[in-house]
Amino acid sequence: MRYRDKHVIVTGGLGFIGSNLSLRLVEEGARVTIFDSAVQGCGANRHNLAPAGGRINVLVRDIGQAEEVPALLATANVIFNLAGEISHVRSMKDPVRDMKLNTVAQLNFLEACARNVAGVRMVHAGTRQIYGVPRYLPMDELHPVEPVDFNGIHKAAADSYHALFARSGALDACVIRLSNVYGPRMALNVTGQGFLGNFIRKALVGDTIEIFGDGTQLRDPVFVDDAVEAFLAAGCAPKLEHRVFNLGGPAALSLSEIGSIMASESGVKVEHKPFPSDLKTIDIGSYHTNSSRLMGDFGWAPTTTFRQGLKKTLGYFRLHLPNYLESRDWPRAQELLASVPVAISE
Amino acid sequence: MRYRDKHVIVTGGLGFIGSNLSLRLVEEGARVTIFDSAVQGCGANRHNLAPAGGRINVLVRDIGQAEEVPALLATANVIFNLAGEISHVRSMKDPVRDMKLNTVAQLNFLEACARNVAGVRMVHAGTRQIYGVPRYLPMDELHPVEPVDFNGIHKAAADSYHALFARSGALDACVIRLSNVYGPRMALNVTGQGFLGNFIRKALVGDTIEIFGDGTQLRDPVFVDDAVEAFLAAGCAPKLEHRVFNLGGPAALSLSEIGSIMASESGVKVEHKPFPSDLKTIDIGSYHTNSSRLMGDFGWAPTTTFRQGLKKTLGYFRLHLPNYLESRDWPRAQELLASVPVAISE
Numbered sequence: 001m002r003y004r005d006k007h008v009i010v011t012g013g014l015g016f017i018g019s020n021l022s023l024r025l026v027e028e029g030a031r032v033t034i035f036d037s038a039v040q041g042c043g044a045n046r047h048n049l050a051p052a053g054g055r056i057n058v059l060v061r062d063i064g065q066a067e068e069v070p071a072l073l074a075t076a077n078v079i080f081n082l083a084g085e086i087s088h089v090r091s092m093k094d095p096v097r098d099m100k101l102n103t104v105a106q107l108n109f110l111e112a113c114a115r116n117v118a119g120v121r122m123v124h125a126g127t128r129q130i131y132g133v134p135r136y137l138p139m140d141e142l143h144p145v146e147p148v149d150f151n152g153i154h155k156a157a158a159d160s161y162h163a164l165f166a167r168s169g170a171l172d173a174c175v176i177r178l179s180n181v182y183g184p185r186m187a188l189n190v191t192g193q194g195f196l197g198n199f200i201r202k203a204l205v206g207d208t209i210e211i212f213g214d215g216t217q218l219r220d221p222v223f224v225d226d227a228v229e230a231f232l233a234a235g236c237a238p239k240l241e242h243r244v245f246n247l248g249g250p251a252a253l254s255l256s257e258i259g260s261i262m263a264s265e266s267g268v269k270v271e272h273k274p275f276p277s278d279l280k281t282i283d284i285g286s287y288h289t290n291s292s293r294l295m296g297d298f299g300w301a302p303t304t305t306f307r308q309g310l311k312k313t314l315g316y317f318r319l320h321l322p323n324y325l326e327s328r329d330w331p332r333a334q335e336l337l338a339s340v341p342v343a344i345s346e
Numbered sequence: 347m348r349y350r351d352k353h354v355i356v357t358g359g360l361g362f363i364g365s366n367l368s369l370r371l372v373e374e375g376a377r378v379t380i381f382d383s384a385v386q387g388c389g390a391n392r393h394n395l396a397p398a399g400g401r402i403n404v405l406v407r408d409i410g411q412a413e414e415v416p417a418l419l420a421t422a423n424v425i426f427n428l429a430g431e432i433s434h435v436r437s438m439k440d441p442v443r444d445m446k447l448n449t450v451a452q453l454n455f456l457e458a459c460a461r462n463v464a465g466v467r468m469v470h471a472g473t474r475q476i477y478g479v480p481r482y483l484p485m486d487e488l489h490p491v492e493p494v495d496f497n498g499i500h501k502a503a504a505d506s507y508h509a510l511f512a513r514s515g516a517l518d519a520c521v522i523r524l525s526n527v528y529g530p531r532m533a534l535n536v537t538g539q540g541f542l543g544n545f546i547r548k549a550l551v552g553d554t555i556e557i558f559g560d561g562t563q564l565r566d567p568v569f570v571d572d573a574v575e576a577f578l579a580a581g582c583a584p585k586l587e588h589r590v591f592n593l594g595g596p597a598a599l600s601l602s603e604i605g606s607i608m609a610s611e612s613g614v615k616v617e618h619k620p621f622p623s624d625l626k627t628i629d630i631g632s633y634h635t636n637s638s639r640l641m642g643d644f645g646w647a648p649t650t651t652f653r654q655g656l657k658k659t660l661g662y663f664r665l666h667l668p669n670y671l672e673s674r675d676w677p678r679a680q681e682l683l684a685s686v687p688v689a690i691s692e
Contacts, residue, residue: 160499
């Protein structure tokens with residue numbers, strides 16, 4: 001019980017990964033405080049925390065206003081910093097909004113933490129999107145940072161802030177750069193949260209999954225429990241050997257393979273389509289991760305295959321449809337559910 | 347006369363490099379408009395433009411407000427984007443200010459340009475500081491971006507904005523990452539503008555030059571005329587083969603060598619001192635540039651040795667002391683001038 005009686009702050013804790021992490025922390029015996037601005041469309045969902053039954057202290061507050069609760073910051077043993085806007089598409093439509101959410105707010109938050117709880121361990125959720133179009137695969141942490149969208153630029157700046165506070169000793173910070181995490185509590189109804197959420201929503205309601213391009217592009221989906229395990233490891237390691245870690249899944253799969261697995265697990269149809277022009281600009285082609293630094297430093301490894309993770313994910317959402325789908329989608333999803341012979345668990 | 351009758355916008359044109367560039371553009375027959383916010387302490391100096399005799403249109407305006415003059419933007423043939431705060435030290439004291447000047451303002455400016463003069467050639471002044479501590483030397487454009495101060499983080503974001511607008515076709519933008527440019531019109535009295543301005547000021551007033559550390563650290567000073575020539579080449583090249591260029595000087599010199607050359611040209615004394623702790627955090631050790639991309643794409647080369655450039659620089663400042671030194675320093679500088687047998691030229 002690495003986190004027993006620790007006070008742990010999770011920013012973005014109402015969101016997909018943040019809520020899964022917070023629930024695990026509660027299981028580990030931590031006292032959890034969540035900062036979440038609950039910005040419309042960023043994926044915050046109070047239902048995500050239902051299993052905690054009120055044992056988590058939730059502050060609906062922008063991380064940029066953390067300075068207002070100095071006493072709370074001062075008692076933190078570990079901070080998991082997952083707040084942010086992750087939509088690449090939306091960042092292209094409103095870059096100034098994206099900058100405020102991902103850069104300005106982060107700078108203010110880190111300054112408040114450095115003032116009130118100097119030297120605290122902080123683990124930031126970064127994104128592989130900051131690397132841009134891969135120059136080589138699998139991608140390690142030394143790959144050039146060449147973001148292809150505003151979200152990537154602003155997330156890169158946020159990563160750099162963490163590195164800088166770590167360099168000066170003001171915070172004991174590191175960054176875990178995530179790639180295509182999926183699992184229970186994904187924001188299925190929020191656009192721009194990655195293709196996997198979109199695919200899973202379609203699998204639940206029986207819509208045809210559209211794969212853009214020839215389907216040979218690679219991705220390495222990470223099941224959320226595996227990602228959470230990496231955060232927990234980084235949060236409690238006695239000493240950080242590195243400040244940046246890439247986190248990927250157990251295997252590189254083509255979009256066609258991902259589609260096939262989804263079809264066989266849910267009965268959904270898969271169709272190939274030409275790439276839409278507005279997505280082409282921010283497409284990065286194939287991507288998969290070299291996670292060996294994370295493995296070497298923490299003994300971490302992604303253990304959930306995509307098929308296993310998908311089963312768990314569909315199982316979760318089938319039990320909680322009304323909390324993640326629009327009401328007009330419920331009947332279709334329930335009808336499909338009745339017709340597909342899948343085990344429901346969790 | 348590559349720029350004859352072109353309308354050229356220069357942001358930061360009251361500053362050191364911007365003013366030298368603007369004056370050369372006037373010589374080349376361009377119609378020059380300067381945007382300069384004249385922010386206190388950023389190096390703007392109206393005397394810099396004296397040789398143009400009013401032939402340059404100066405708008406004292408933040409680049410973030412460029413949207414207010416759409417008709418002016420719309421007629422630009424080329425934009426040289428040199429506005430910004432360059433003090434690393436000040437960025438560490440007030441990171442939010444640095445973010446506003448270097449990131450927020452740039453994003454607003456680029457959006458205004460993309461709306462009003464879509465596809466225009468834009469050449470942005472970047473800095474090698476964004477690379478952080480060199481992993482190898484000489485440093486090329488593929489080096490990881492690992493800034494060690496807030497200024498580096500925000501300048502990196504500004505570079506990425508330019509790359510992104512170029513990628514989408516909204517602007518025909520590129521970035522020239524500069525390293526230790528020196529020459530006439532340096533902001534000698536503004537702190538945090540690099541060690542060379544500091545050294546040159548001391549050479550003019552007779553103060554002892556202090557070299558921190560053992561003096562073996564390398565730098566490759568670039569004479570401003572050479573830097574200006576690279577901007578001009580990038581501004582009028584029919585097609586850009588790359589979007590990022592590193593620009594360095596003709597030779598890597600140790601700080602001790604730089605000190606010796608300064609001593610022999612000005613009579614100034616040089617002293618070695620331990621590194622002050624507040625500078626240690628943002629020190630990057632040795633640095634020199636691989637400029638081969640710039641050379642290959644534009645046939646550019648730095649032709650001015652440090653000794654030649656220094657002679658020209660001291661000569662310029664000796665003619666214009668009151669515009670660049672505090673008044674209490676004038677008598678000392680003039681006294682020194684009378685006693686040192688140097689040719690004055692410009």
